[in-house]
Amino acid sequence: MNDLNFFQFVASRSDELIGLTVQHVQITGLAVLLAILLGVPVGILISKNKKVRSPILGIANVFQTIPSLALFGLIIPLLGTGYVPSVFVLFLYALLPIIKNTFIGINSVDEAIIDAGRGMGMTSKQILTKVEIPLALPVIMGGIRISTVINIGTATIAALIGAGGLGEMIFKGISMASNNMVLAGAVPTALLAISVDKLLGMFETKLTPEGITSQKDNQV
Protein backbone atom coordinates (compact mmCIF):
# COMPACT_ATOMS: atom_id res chain seq x y z
CA MET A 1 0.00 0.00 0.00
CA ASN A 2 2.96 2.22 0.65
CA ASP A 3 3.77 1.96 -2.99
CA LEU A 4 0.86 4.16 -3.87
CA ASN A 5 1.43 7.89 -3.72
CA PHE A 6 -1.01 10.14 -1.86
CA PHE A 7 -3.17 10.98 -4.82
CA GLN A 8 -3.44 7.42 -5.92
CA PHE A 9 -4.36 6.48 -2.40
CA VAL A 10 -7.09 9.10 -2.26
CA ALA A 11 -8.40 8.00 -5.62
CA SER A 12 -8.54 4.39 -4.50
CA ARG A 13 -10.45 5.28 -1.35
CA SER A 14 -12.58 8.08 -2.78
CA ASP A 15 -15.94 6.47 -2.00
CA GLU A 16 -15.00 5.92 1.62
CA LEU A 17 -13.57 9.45 1.91
CA ILE A 18 -16.70 11.03 0.53
CA GLY A 19 -18.78 9.06 2.99
CA LEU A 20 -16.60 10.13 5.90
CA THR A 21 -16.64 13.76 4.79
CA VAL A 22 -20.43 13.77 4.64
CA GLN A 23 -20.51 12.22 8.09
CA HIS A 24 -18.03 14.86 9.30
CA VAL A 25 -20.16 17.68 7.95
CA GLN A 26 -23.26 16.17 9.52
CA ILE A 27 -21.73 15.93 13.00
CA THR A 28 -20.27 19.42 13.02
CA GLY A 29 -23.24 20.94 11.25
CA LEU A 30 -25.71 19.55 13.76
CA ALA A 31 -23.51 20.55 16.71
CA VAL A 32 -23.15 24.11 15.44
CA LEU A 33 -26.82 24.35 14.60
CA LEU A 34 -27.76 23.32 18.14
CA ALA A 35 -25.17 25.74 19.53
CA ILE A 36 -26.73 28.56 17.50
CA LEU A 37 -30.21 27.66 18.68
CA LEU A 38 -29.10 27.85 22.30
CA GLY A 39 -26.15 30.24 22.13
CA VAL A 40 -27.79 33.19 20.35
CA PRO A 41 -30.76 33.44 22.74
CA VAL A 42 -28.44 32.97 25.72
CA GLY A 43 -26.12 35.65 24.36
CA ILE A 44 -29.09 38.01 24.04
CA LEU A 45 -30.25 37.09 27.51
CA ILE A 46 -26.92 37.86 29.15
CA SER A 47 -26.65 41.15 27.28
CA LYS A 48 -29.93 42.19 28.92
CA ASN A 49 -29.58 40.52 32.29
CA LYS A 50 -26.40 41.39 34.16
CA LYS A 51 -27.09 38.95 37.00
CA VAL A 52 -26.80 35.81 34.92
CA ARG A 53 -24.01 37.15 32.74
CA SER A 54 -20.91 36.05 34.65
CA PRO A 55 -22.18 32.62 35.73
CA ILE A 56 -23.17 31.74 32.18
CA LEU A 57 -19.99 33.03 30.61
CA GLY A 58 -18.07 31.22 33.37
CA ILE A 59 -19.67 27.87 32.65
CA ALA A 60 -19.20 28.25 28.91
CA ASN A 61 -15.56 29.18 29.50
CA VAL A 62 -14.98 26.05 31.57
CA PHE A 63 -16.17 23.76 28.77
CA GLN A 64 -13.88 25.59 26.40
CA THR A 65 -10.83 25.07 28.62
CA ILE A 66 -11.22 21.33 29.25
CA PRO A 67 -9.03 19.54 26.69
CA SER A 68 -11.29 18.09 24.02
CA LEU A 69 -9.74 14.66 24.35
CA ALA A 70 -10.63 14.59 28.04
CA LEU A 71 -14.13 15.82 27.42
CA PHE A 72 -14.78 13.05 24.90
CA GLY A 73 -13.53 10.59 27.50
CA LEU A 74 -15.63 12.05 30.27
CA ILE A 75 -18.80 11.88 28.23
CA ILE A 76 -18.65 8.12 27.74
CA PRO A 77 -19.93 7.20 31.24
CA LEU A 78 -22.78 9.64 30.77
CA LEU A 79 -23.93 9.20 27.20
CA GLY A 80 -21.94 6.24 25.99
CA THR A 81 -20.28 6.26 22.58
CA GLY A 82 -21.32 7.03 19.04
CA TYR A 83 -23.11 9.82 17.29
CA VAL A 84 -25.10 11.47 20.10
CA PRO A 85 -22.32 12.04 22.66
CA SER A 86 -20.01 13.29 19.92
CA VAL A 87 -22.49 15.87 18.75
CA PHE A 88 -23.11 16.84 22.35
CA VAL A 89 -19.43 17.49 23.10
CA LEU A 90 -18.96 19.45 19.89
CA PHE A 91 -22.07 21.42 20.73
CA LEU A 92 -20.53 22.38 24.09
CA TYR A 93 -17.39 23.51 22.30
CA ALA A 94 -19.30 25.60 19.81
CA LEU A 95 -21.34 27.32 22.48
CA LEU A 96 -18.86 29.78 23.94
CA PRO A 97 -17.85 31.72 20.83
CA ILE A 98 -21.49 32.04 19.82
CA ILE A 99 -22.69 33.19 23.24
CA LYS A 100 -19.76 35.55 23.61
CA ASN A 101 -20.05 37.13 20.20
CA THR A 102 -23.80 37.51 20.45
CA PHE A 103 -23.34 39.22 23.79
CA ILE A 104 -20.59 41.49 22.48
CA GLY A 105 -22.51 42.27 19.31
CA ILE A 106 -25.68 43.27 21.13
CA ASN A 107 -23.81 45.07 23.87
CA SER A 108 -21.75 47.17 21.50
CA VAL A 109 -24.72 48.71 19.72
CA ASP A 110 -24.41 52.46 20.29
CA GLU A 111 -26.38 53.46 23.36
CA ALA A 112 -27.59 56.60 21.56
CA ILE A 113 -29.35 54.51 18.92
CA ILE A 114 -31.18 52.49 21.55
CA ASP A 115 -32.06 55.67 23.44
CA ALA A 116 -33.42 57.27 20.29
CA GLY A 117 -35.42 54.14 19.53
CA ARG A 118 -36.89 53.97 23.00
CA GLY A 119 -37.60 57.69 23.08
CA MET A 120 -39.45 57.44 19.76
CA GLY A 121 -41.68 54.77 21.20
CA MET A 122 -40.24 51.45 20.09
CA THR A 123 -40.93 48.52 22.39
CA SER A 124 -38.02 46.50 23.79
CA LYS A 125 -38.88 43.71 21.38
CA GLN A 126 -38.91 46.07 18.41
CA ILE A 127 -35.56 47.50 19.47
CA LEU A 128 -34.16 43.98 19.69
CA THR A 129 -35.46 42.75 16.36
CA LYS A 130 -35.21 45.96 14.33
CA VAL A 131 -32.10 47.52 15.78
CA GLU A 132 -29.93 45.35 17.99
CA ILE A 133 -29.99 42.06 16.13
CA PRO A 134 -29.49 43.56 12.67
CA LEU A 135 -26.59 45.63 13.96
CA ALA A 136 -25.07 42.72 15.91
CA LEU A 137 -25.52 40.23 13.08
CA PRO A 138 -22.01 40.52 11.63
CA VAL A 139 -20.48 39.93 15.06
CA ILE A 140 -22.82 37.01 15.80
CA MET A 141 -21.98 35.55 12.40
CA GLY A 142 -18.29 35.89 13.27
CA GLY A 143 -18.88 33.78 16.38
CA ILE A 144 -20.65 31.12 14.37
CA ARG A 145 -17.77 31.07 11.93
CA ILE A 146 -15.18 30.58 14.67
CA SER A 147 -17.26 27.82 16.26
CA THR A 148 -17.69 26.00 12.99
CA VAL A 149 -14.04 26.09 12.03
CA ILE A 150 -12.91 24.94 15.49
CA ASN A 151 -15.53 22.21 15.40
CA ILE A 152 -14.43 20.83 12.06
CA GLY A 153 -11.00 20.26 13.56
CA THR A 154 -12.20 18.98 16.91
CA ALA A 155 -14.66 16.62 15.24
CA THR A 156 -11.73 14.46 14.08
CA ILE A 157 -11.17 13.52 17.72
CA ALA A 158 -14.82 12.49 18.01
CA ALA A 159 -13.88 9.48 15.92
CA LEU A 160 -12.32 8.13 19.13
CA ILE A 161 -15.74 7.59 20.63
CA GLY A 162 -17.15 6.21 17.45
CA ALA A 163 -18.67 9.20 15.78
CA GLY A 164 -17.16 8.45 12.41
CA GLY A 165 -16.10 11.27 10.16
CA LEU A 166 -12.67 12.02 8.74
CA GLY A 167 -11.08 11.43 12.14
CA GLU A 168 -11.63 7.73 11.60
CA MET A 169 -9.27 7.80 8.64
CA ILE A 170 -6.66 9.68 10.64
CA PHE A 171 -6.74 7.33 13.62
CA LYS A 172 -6.67 4.32 11.35
CA GLY A 173 -3.68 5.83 9.61
CA ILE A 174 -1.89 6.37 12.90
CA SER A 175 -2.43 2.82 14.06
CA MET A 176 -1.35 1.43 10.70
CA ALA A 177 1.58 3.86 10.47
CA SER A 178 0.31 4.97 7.09
CA ASN A 179 1.13 8.56 6.32
CA ASN A 180 -1.05 8.50 3.26
CA MET A 181 -3.98 7.44 5.32
CA VAL A 182 -3.39 10.12 7.97
CA LEU A 183 -3.10 12.72 5.25
CA ALA A 184 -6.19 11.41 3.50
CA GLY A 185 -8.09 12.24 6.65
CA ALA A 186 -6.26 15.45 7.56
CA VAL A 187 -6.14 17.18 4.18
CA PRO A 188 -9.91 16.98 3.50
CA THR A 189 -10.50 18.15 7.07
CA ALA A 190 -8.33 21.21 6.50
CA LEU A 191 -9.90 21.87 3.09
CA LEU A 192 -13.33 21.52 4.62
CA ALA A 193 -12.48 24.01 7.36
CA ILE A 194 -11.04 26.52 4.91
CA SER A 195 -13.93 26.31 2.48
CA VAL A 196 -16.59 26.45 5.18
CA ASP A 197 -14.80 29.49 6.64
CA LYS A 198 -14.82 31.18 3.25
CA LEU A 199 -18.45 30.29 2.68
CA LEU A 200 -19.55 31.62 6.05
CA GLY A 201 -17.42 34.71 5.45
CA MET A 202 -19.37 35.40 2.29
CA PHE A 203 -22.57 34.80 4.16
CA GLU A 204 -21.44 37.22 6.86
CA THR A 205 -20.78 39.95 4.32
CA LYS A 206 -24.17 39.31 2.82
CA LEU A 207 -25.89 39.58 6.19
CA THR A 208 -24.11 42.80 7.09
CA PRO A 209 -26.55 45.64 6.52
CA GLU A 210 -25.57 47.89 3.66
CA GLY A 211 -25.26 50.99 5.80
CA ILE A 212 -22.61 49.31 7.90
CA THR A 213 -20.72 47.64 5.08
CA SER A 214 -20.04 50.87 3.26
CA GLN A 215 -19.10 52.47 6.54
CA LYS A 216 -16.36 49.88 6.96
CA ASP A 217 -15.19 50.45 3.42
CA ASN A 218 -14.83 54.11 4.19
CA GLN A 219 -12.71 53.42 7.22
CA VAL A 220 -10.13 51.41 5.30
Place this chain on the structure above:
Amino acid sequence: MIELVNITKSYDGKTNVIENLNLHIDKGEIVVLIGESGCGKTTTLRMMNRLNDPTSGTIMIKGEDYTKISKIELRRQLGYVIQKVGLMPHLTVGKNIEMIPELKGWDKKKRKDRAYELLELVDLPPEDYYDRYPHELSGGQQQRIGVARALAVNPDIILMDEPFSALDPITREQLQKELLKLQDELGKTIVFVTHDMDEALKIGDRIAVMKDGKILQYDTPEEILKNPANEFVEYFVGKDRLWKSPEMLNANDIMHKSLVTVGQKRSPAQVIEVMKKKDMELLFIVEKETSKPQPPIGYITRKNLKEQEDHKVKMSEICNKDFISVHQNANMVDVLKIMEENEIRYLPVLDDDKNLIGMITTASILNIITKAVAVKEEENK
Protein backbone atom coordinates in the same frame (compact mmCIF):
# COMPACT_ATOMS: atom_id res chain seq x y z
CA MET B 1 -49.69 71.64 27.40
CA ILE B 2 -47.16 70.14 29.78
CA GLU B 3 -47.48 70.48 33.50
CA LEU B 4 -45.00 69.14 36.04
CA VAL B 5 -46.36 69.22 39.58
CA ASN B 6 -44.18 68.68 42.66
CA ILE B 7 -41.81 66.37 40.83
CA THR B 8 -39.12 64.67 42.84
CA LYS B 9 -36.70 62.19 41.35
CA SER B 10 -34.14 60.06 43.09
CA TYR B 11 -32.07 57.34 41.48
CA ASP B 12 -30.67 55.81 44.65
CA GLY B 13 -33.45 56.59 47.11
CA LYS B 14 -31.16 58.86 49.12
CA THR B 15 -30.26 61.96 47.17
CA ASN B 16 -32.81 63.79 45.12
CA VAL B 17 -31.69 64.65 41.62
CA ILE B 18 -34.85 66.67 41.14
CA GLU B 19 -36.52 68.25 44.08
CA ASN B 20 -40.10 69.43 44.21
CA LEU B 21 -40.02 70.82 40.72
CA ASN B 22 -42.95 72.62 39.16
CA LEU B 23 -43.04 73.62 35.54
CA HIS B 24 -45.83 74.77 33.30
CA ILE B 25 -45.36 74.86 29.56
CA ASP B 26 -47.90 76.48 27.27
CA LYS B 27 -48.93 75.27 23.86
CA GLY B 28 -46.73 76.52 21.04
CA GLU B 29 -43.93 77.66 23.33
CA ILE B 30 -40.25 76.88 23.10
CA VAL B 31 -39.11 76.34 26.65
CA VAL B 32 -35.41 75.95 27.30
CA LEU B 33 -34.09 74.06 30.31
CA ILE B 34 -30.60 75.27 31.04
CA GLY B 35 -28.01 74.64 33.70
CA GLU B 36 -24.61 73.15 34.35
CA SER B 37 -24.13 69.42 33.88
CA GLY B 38 -25.74 67.46 36.67
CA CYS B 39 -28.37 70.09 37.38
CA GLY B 40 -31.16 67.73 36.40
CA LYS B 41 -32.20 69.32 33.12
CA THR B 42 -31.90 66.15 31.07
CA THR B 43 -33.56 64.08 33.80
CA THR B 44 -36.44 66.55 33.78
CA LEU B 45 -36.78 66.20 30.02
CA ARG B 46 -36.56 62.43 30.11
CA MET B 47 -39.31 62.29 32.66
CA MET B 48 -41.62 63.94 30.17
CA ASN B 49 -41.49 60.90 27.87
CA ARG B 50 -41.02 58.48 30.74
CA LEU B 51 -37.52 57.39 29.85
CA ASN B 52 -37.17 58.19 33.53
CA ASP B 53 -40.08 57.98 35.92
CA PRO B 54 -40.50 60.55 38.67
CA THR B 55 -40.18 59.24 42.22
CA SER B 56 -43.13 61.38 43.24
CA GLY B 57 -45.31 64.06 41.73
CA THR B 58 -47.53 64.12 38.68
CA ILE B 59 -46.99 65.06 35.10
CA MET B 60 -49.90 66.18 32.97
CA ILE B 61 -49.68 66.24 29.21
CA LYS B 62 -52.48 67.98 27.34
CA GLY B 63 -54.37 68.16 30.60
CA GLU B 64 -54.24 64.47 31.43
CA ASP B 65 -52.14 62.46 33.82
CA TYR B 66 -49.65 60.89 31.46
CA THR B 67 -49.50 57.57 33.26
CA LYS B 68 -52.98 56.87 31.91
CA ILE B 69 -51.60 55.87 28.55
CA SER B 70 -48.83 53.35 27.92
CA LYS B 71 -45.21 54.51 27.76
CA ILE B 72 -45.02 53.44 24.15
CA GLU B 73 -48.17 55.35 23.19
CA LEU B 74 -46.96 58.41 25.09
CA ARG B 75 -43.56 58.42 23.43
CA ARG B 76 -45.11 58.20 20.00
CA GLN B 77 -47.02 61.36 20.81
CA LEU B 78 -43.83 63.20 21.70
CA GLY B 79 -41.02 63.81 19.23
CA TYR B 80 -37.58 63.14 20.67
CA VAL B 81 -34.27 64.49 19.42
CA ILE B 82 -30.96 63.79 21.16
CA GLN B 83 -27.45 65.16 20.97
CA LYS B 84 -25.97 62.02 19.44
CA VAL B 85 -28.83 61.87 16.90
CA GLY B 86 -29.02 58.07 17.16
CA LEU B 87 -29.98 57.31 13.58
CA MET B 88 -30.15 53.61 12.79
CA PRO B 89 -26.94 53.07 10.79
CA HIS B 90 -28.30 50.01 8.98
CA LEU B 91 -31.29 51.87 7.61
CA THR B 92 -31.49 54.48 4.89
CA VAL B 93 -32.48 58.03 5.70
CA GLY B 94 -35.96 57.32 4.41
CA LYS B 95 -36.36 54.15 6.47
CA ASN B 96 -35.11 55.98 9.54
CA ILE B 97 -37.79 58.61 9.19
CA GLU B 98 -40.40 55.95 8.47
CA MET B 99 -39.55 53.81 11.50
CA ILE B 100 -42.43 54.87 13.73
CA PRO B 101 -44.96 55.32 10.89
CA GLU B 102 -44.09 51.77 9.87
CA LEU B 103 -44.55 50.43 13.40
CA LYS B 104 -47.84 52.27 13.50
CA GLY B 105 -48.88 50.39 10.40
CA TRP B 106 -49.01 53.20 7.86
CA ASP B 107 -49.06 51.90 4.31
CA LYS B 108 -45.96 52.24 2.16
CA LYS B 109 -47.12 55.14 0.05
CA LYS B 110 -48.28 57.23 2.98
CA ARG B 111 -44.95 56.61 4.74
CA LYS B 112 -42.90 57.58 1.77
CA ASP B 113 -44.95 60.70 1.09
CA ARG B 114 -44.47 61.76 4.68
CA ALA B 115 -40.71 61.13 4.56
CA TYR B 116 -40.46 63.20 1.38
CA GLU B 117 -42.47 65.99 2.92
CA LEU B 118 -40.27 66.04 6.01
CA LEU B 119 -37.02 65.94 4.06
CA GLU B 120 -38.33 68.88 2.10
CA LEU B 121 -39.09 70.62 5.39
CA VAL B 122 -35.57 70.20 6.77
CA ASP B 123 -34.05 71.39 3.50
CA LEU B 124 -32.62 68.11 2.27
CA PRO B 125 -33.84 67.34 -1.27
CA PRO B 126 -35.69 64.00 -0.90
CA GLU B 127 -34.55 62.66 -4.29
CA ASP B 128 -30.92 62.94 -3.14
CA TYR B 129 -31.25 61.91 0.46
CA TYR B 130 -34.05 59.37 0.78
CA ASP B 131 -31.86 56.40 -0.16
CA ARG B 132 -28.62 57.49 1.48
CA TYR B 133 -27.22 55.99 4.67
CA PRO B 134 -26.63 58.06 7.81
CA HIS B 135 -22.85 57.68 7.76
CA GLU B 136 -22.72 59.37 4.38
CA LEU B 137 -24.06 62.58 5.87
CA SER B 138 -22.44 65.37 7.85
CA GLY B 139 -23.29 65.92 11.50
CA GLY B 140 -25.60 68.79 10.64
CA GLN B 141 -27.42 66.77 8.00
CA GLN B 142 -27.77 63.86 10.39
CA GLN B 143 -29.38 66.06 12.98
CA ARG B 144 -31.76 67.43 10.36
CA ILE B 145 -32.82 63.85 9.76
CA GLY B 146 -33.10 63.49 13.53
CA VAL B 147 -35.52 66.41 13.59
CA ALA B 148 -37.44 65.09 10.58
CA ARG B 149 -37.75 61.71 12.28
CA ALA B 150 -39.10 63.33 15.43
CA LEU B 151 -41.78 65.00 13.34
CA ALA B 152 -42.71 61.81 11.48
CA VAL B 153 -46.04 61.10 13.14
CA ASN B 154 -46.72 64.79 13.62
CA PRO B 155 -46.51 65.05 17.42
CA ASP B 156 -47.67 68.27 19.09
CA ILE B 157 -44.75 68.23 21.48
CA ILE B 158 -41.08 67.79 20.71
CA LEU B 159 -38.44 67.09 23.32
CA MET B 160 -34.91 68.05 22.36
CA ASP B 161 -31.92 67.07 24.48
CA GLU B 162 -28.96 69.26 23.52
CA PRO B 163 -29.69 68.57 19.86
CA PHE B 164 -27.13 70.99 18.46
CA SER B 165 -24.38 70.77 21.08
CA ALA B 166 -22.17 68.43 19.11
CA LEU B 167 -22.21 70.54 15.96
CA ASP B 168 -19.72 73.15 14.86
CA PRO B 169 -20.73 76.75 15.62
CA ILE B 170 -21.75 77.64 12.08
CA THR B 171 -23.90 74.56 11.57
CA ARG B 172 -25.34 75.02 15.04
CA GLU B 173 -26.41 78.55 14.29
CA GLN B 174 -27.93 77.48 11.01
CA LEU B 175 -29.95 74.72 12.65
CA GLN B 176 -31.08 77.06 15.41
CA LYS B 177 -32.40 79.44 12.79
CA GLU B 178 -34.12 76.61 10.97
CA LEU B 179 -35.68 75.38 14.16
CA LEU B 180 -37.18 78.82 14.73
CA LYS B 181 -38.40 78.90 11.15
CA LEU B 182 -39.88 75.45 11.55
CA GLN B 183 -41.53 76.55 14.76
CA ASP B 184 -43.12 79.51 12.97
CA GLU B 185 -44.57 77.14 10.40
CA LEU B 186 -45.63 74.29 12.63
CA GLY B 187 -46.29 75.86 16.02
CA LYS B 188 -45.13 72.86 18.04
CA THR B 189 -44.55 72.91 21.75
CA ILE B 190 -40.83 72.39 22.18
CA VAL B 191 -38.88 71.57 25.30
CA PHE B 192 -35.21 72.16 24.66
CA VAL B 193 -32.32 71.24 26.93
CA THR B 194 -29.00 73.01 26.54
CA HIS B 195 -26.04 74.26 28.56
CA ASP B 196 -25.36 77.06 26.13
CA MET B 197 -26.81 80.42 27.23
CA ASP B 198 -26.43 81.97 23.78
CA GLU B 199 -28.54 79.17 22.36
CA ALA B 200 -31.13 79.50 25.11
CA LEU B 201 -31.49 83.23 24.57
CA LYS B 202 -31.73 82.78 20.84
CA ILE B 203 -34.44 80.18 20.68
CA GLY B 204 -36.29 80.22 23.99
CA ASP B 205 -39.66 81.87 24.51
CA ARG B 206 -39.08 81.09 28.14
CA ILE B 207 -35.99 79.84 29.90
CA ALA B 208 -35.84 77.76 33.05
CA VAL B 209 -32.47 78.12 34.75
CA MET B 210 -31.80 75.00 36.82
CA LYS B 211 -29.37 74.17 39.60
CA ASP B 212 -29.25 71.15 41.91
CA GLY B 213 -32.56 69.82 40.69
CA LYS B 214 -34.45 73.03 41.18
CA ILE B 215 -35.64 75.76 38.88
CA LEU B 216 -34.08 79.03 40.02
CA GLN B 217 -35.82 81.23 37.52
CA TYR B 218 -38.40 80.60 34.81
CA ASP B 219 -38.84 83.65 32.66
CA THR B 220 -38.52 85.22 29.25
CA PRO B 221 -34.97 85.72 27.95
CA GLU B 222 -35.28 89.48 28.46
CA GLU B 223 -36.29 89.10 32.08
CA ILE B 224 -33.52 86.59 32.77
CA LEU B 225 -31.01 89.01 31.32
CA LYS B 226 -32.31 92.14 32.95
CA ASN B 227 -33.60 90.84 36.25
CA PRO B 228 -31.74 87.69 37.21
CA ALA B 229 -33.45 86.13 40.23
CA ASN B 230 -30.24 85.55 42.15
CA GLU B 231 -26.48 85.55 41.93
CA PHE B 232 -26.24 82.14 40.35
CA VAL B 233 -28.55 83.10 37.50
CA GLU B 234 -26.61 86.29 37.02
CA TYR B 235 -23.32 84.40 37.02
CA PHE B 236 -24.69 81.74 34.70
CA VAL B 237 -26.09 84.26 32.27
CA GLY B 238 -22.80 86.14 32.38
CA LYS B 239 -22.78 89.72 33.58
CA ASP B 240 -21.79 91.15 30.27
CA ARG B 241 -24.26 89.04 28.33
CA LEU B 242 -26.80 91.82 28.06
CA TRP B 243 -24.25 94.14 26.54
CA LYS B 244 -23.18 91.44 24.15
CA SER B 245 -26.69 91.05 22.86
CA PRO B 246 -27.81 94.53 21.78
CA GLU B 247 -30.97 93.03 20.30
CA MET B 248 -32.03 92.19 23.85
CA LEU B 249 -31.70 95.82 24.95
CA ASN B 250 -34.65 97.93 23.99
CA ALA B 251 -35.41 101.60 23.93
CA ASN B 252 -36.91 101.28 27.37
CA ASP B 253 -33.55 100.29 28.82
CA ILE B 254 -31.48 102.93 27.11
CA MET B 255 -33.66 106.04 27.46
CA HIS B 256 -33.47 108.77 30.05
CA LYS B 257 -36.53 108.35 32.19
CA SER B 258 -36.33 111.66 33.99
CA LEU B 259 -37.96 113.52 31.21
CA VAL B 260 -37.96 117.27 30.75
CA THR B 261 -40.87 118.55 28.70
CA VAL B 262 -42.62 121.88 28.42
CA GLY B 263 -46.27 122.66 28.00
CA GLN B 264 -47.58 123.95 24.71
CA LYS B 265 -48.61 127.28 26.16
CA ARG B 266 -45.17 128.33 27.34
CA SER B 267 -43.50 131.36 25.80
CA PRO B 268 -40.07 131.30 24.15
CA ALA B 269 -38.41 133.11 27.05
CA GLN B 270 -39.66 130.57 29.57
CA VAL B 271 -38.50 127.66 27.44
CA ILE B 272 -35.05 129.18 26.98
CA GLU B 273 -34.87 129.46 30.74
CA VAL B 274 -35.68 125.75 31.18
CA MET B 275 -33.09 124.83 28.57
CA LYS B 276 -30.42 126.84 30.32
CA LYS B 277 -31.26 125.36 33.68
CA LYS B 278 -31.23 121.78 32.45
CA ASP B 279 -28.45 122.37 29.98
CA MET B 280 -30.41 121.10 27.01
CA GLU B 281 -30.38 121.96 23.34
CA LEU B 282 -33.80 120.60 22.55
CA LEU B 283 -37.07 120.12 24.36
CA PHE B 284 -40.23 118.23 23.56
CA ILE B 285 -43.55 119.97 23.82
CA VAL B 286 -46.56 118.31 25.44
CA GLU B 287 -50.05 119.51 26.12
CA LYS B 288 -49.76 120.09 29.85
CA GLU B 289 -46.80 119.93 32.19
CA THR B 290 -47.91 117.06 34.37
CA SER B 291 -46.08 113.93 35.44
CA LYS B 292 -48.65 111.86 33.56
CA PRO B 293 -47.28 110.54 30.25
CA GLN B 294 -48.87 112.22 27.27
CA PRO B 295 -48.32 112.35 23.54
CA PRO B 296 -45.60 114.74 22.32
CA ILE B 297 -46.78 117.56 20.11
CA GLY B 298 -43.42 118.50 18.69
CA TYR B 299 -39.99 119.73 19.63
CA ILE B 300 -38.17 123.01 19.79
CA THR B 301 -34.44 123.78 19.72
CA ARG B 302 -32.48 126.62 21.24
CA LYS B 303 -31.68 127.83 17.76
CA ASN B 304 -35.41 127.93 16.89
CA LEU B 305 -36.07 130.03 19.93
CA LYS B 306 -33.24 132.47 19.34
CA GLU B 307 -34.48 133.09 15.81
CA GLN B 308 -37.95 133.76 17.18
CA GLU B 309 -38.84 137.44 17.25
CA ASP B 310 -42.40 137.27 18.50
CA HIS B 311 -42.03 136.84 22.25
CA LYS B 312 -45.64 136.11 22.90
CA VAL B 313 -46.02 133.24 20.54
CA LYS B 314 -47.02 129.84 22.08
CA MET B 315 -44.87 126.75 21.71
CA SER B 316 -47.67 124.88 19.98
CA GLU B 317 -47.44 127.35 17.13
CA ILE B 318 -43.74 127.34 16.51
CA CYS B 319 -42.59 123.84 17.41
CA ASN B 320 -41.44 121.32 14.82
CA LYS B 321 -44.23 118.79 14.55
CA ASP B 322 -42.36 116.55 12.19
CA PHE B 323 -40.21 114.24 14.26
CA ILE B 324 -39.09 110.64 14.43
CA SER B 325 -39.89 108.48 17.44
CA VAL B 326 -39.50 104.84 18.48
CA HIS B 327 -41.66 102.45 20.41
CA GLN B 328 -40.33 101.48 23.81
CA ASN B 329 -39.74 97.90 22.69
CA ALA B 330 -37.58 98.83 19.72
CA ASN B 331 -34.19 97.22 20.24
CA MET B 332 -30.88 98.97 20.50
CA VAL B 333 -29.76 97.92 17.04
CA ASP B 334 -32.82 99.59 15.50
CA VAL B 335 -32.46 102.64 17.72
CA LEU B 336 -28.86 103.18 16.65
CA LYS B 337 -29.81 102.67 13.03
CA ILE B 338 -32.60 105.25 13.21
CA MET B 339 -30.39 107.78 14.93
CA GLU B 340 -27.60 107.32 12.46
CA GLU B 341 -29.76 107.34 9.34
CA ASN B 342 -31.61 110.46 10.36
CA GLU B 343 -28.61 112.12 11.95
CA ILE B 344 -30.48 112.90 15.11
CA ARG B 345 -29.17 113.08 18.65
CA TYR B 346 -32.52 113.02 20.40
CA LEU B 347 -34.97 110.22 19.93
CA PRO B 348 -38.29 110.31 21.80
CA VAL B 349 -39.58 106.96 23.11
CA LEU B 350 -43.32 106.28 23.06
CA ASP B 351 -45.42 103.68 24.82
CA ASP B 352 -48.31 101.72 23.29
CA ASP B 353 -50.63 104.73 23.58
CA LYS B 354 -48.12 106.99 21.84
CA ASN B 355 -47.35 108.78 25.07
CA LEU B 356 -43.88 110.18 25.54
CA ILE B 357 -42.15 108.16 28.24
CA GLY B 358 -38.48 108.84 27.73
CA MET B 359 -35.73 110.15 25.55
CA ILE B 360 -32.73 108.48 24.00
CA THR B 361 -29.79 110.80 23.54
CA THR B 362 -26.19 110.24 22.63
CA ALA B 363 -25.46 110.65 26.33
CA SER B 364 -27.82 107.84 27.35
CA ILE B 365 -26.24 105.50 24.81
CA LEU B 366 -22.82 106.44 26.12
CA ASN B 367 -24.05 105.52 29.59
CA ILE B 368 -24.93 102.02 28.47
CA ILE B 369 -21.54 101.54 26.90
CA THR B 370 -19.77 102.82 30.02
CA LYS B 371 -21.69 100.30 32.10
CA ALA B 372 -20.68 97.48 29.78
CA VAL B 373 -17.04 98.47 29.97
CA ALA B 374 -17.25 98.62 33.77
CA VAL B 375 -18.66 95.09 33.89
CA LYS B 376 -15.90 93.86 31.60
CA GLU B 377 -13.20 95.42 33.74
CA GLU B 378 -14.69 93.91 36.85
CA GLU B 379 -14.62 90.49 35.23
CA ASN B 380 -11.05 90.88 34.11
CA LYS B 381 -9.98 91.49 37.68
